[in-house]
Amino acid sequence: MREQQIFPPEKMNTGSQKLGRVILQLQRLERQPRTFGEAGLLTPSEIHTIDAIGCEGGILMSALASRLGVTKGAVTQLVTRLEAKALVTRTTHPTDSRAVMVSLTEKGKVAYRIHEEMHHEFYQQLRLQLDPDEIAVFEKCLDKLSELLRD
Numbered sequence: 001m002r003e004q005q006i007f008p009p010e011k012m013n014t015g016s017q018k019l020g021r022v023i024l025q026l027q028r029l030e031r032q033p034r035t036f037g038e039a040g041l042l043t044p045s046e047i048h049t050i051d052a053i054g055c056e057g058g059i060l061m062s063a064l065a066s067r068l069g070v071t072k073g074a075v076t077q078l079v080t081r082l083e084a085k086a087l088v089t090r091t092t093h094p095t096d097s098r099a100v101m102v103s104l105t106e107k108g109k110v111a112y113r114i115h116e117e118m119h120h121e122f123y124q125q126l127r128l129q130l131d132p133d134e135i136a137v138f139e140k141c142l143d144k145l146s147e148l149l150r151d
Helices: 009-031 044-053 061-068 072-084 106-129 132-150
Strands: 088-092 100-104
Touching: 009 044, 044 061, 044 072, 044 100, 044 106, 061 072, 061 100, 072 088, 100 106, 106 132
Parallel strands: none
Antiparallel strands: 088 100
8 A cells, every 4th residue: 555645734735726726727718619710619518529529530429428428418419519510420320320420520620630739739838848857747647636536
């Protein structure tokens, strides 16, 4: 069993406050629609759905709901909005007529690439602020935080 480190209360409070501020900043960002090229203004839910679909091909609606951690009804609403914006298309599964596949249109793929580039640019900015050892620690902390939030 790993021994837990005990931090003085003032250090925990500072770290806790900083984490709280970062979470609030992320929540604020998650409420703001952004423009993704010719795809126009997209909500965070819409661009995350596009990201979850990916450019590789189609995905089953049920698998998309699972990947996003939402209900099938919620993913249907999201896909309907994206379909109205000509960013995705729905087709019947080639071997199971009951299953529905969703895939990105060319316009949807542009939004996907712009979103990917935004993440890449952000990470590049981070790399300018941190040295390689700090990046390694940061990534390890993100992994542990993600693990903690999953429980």
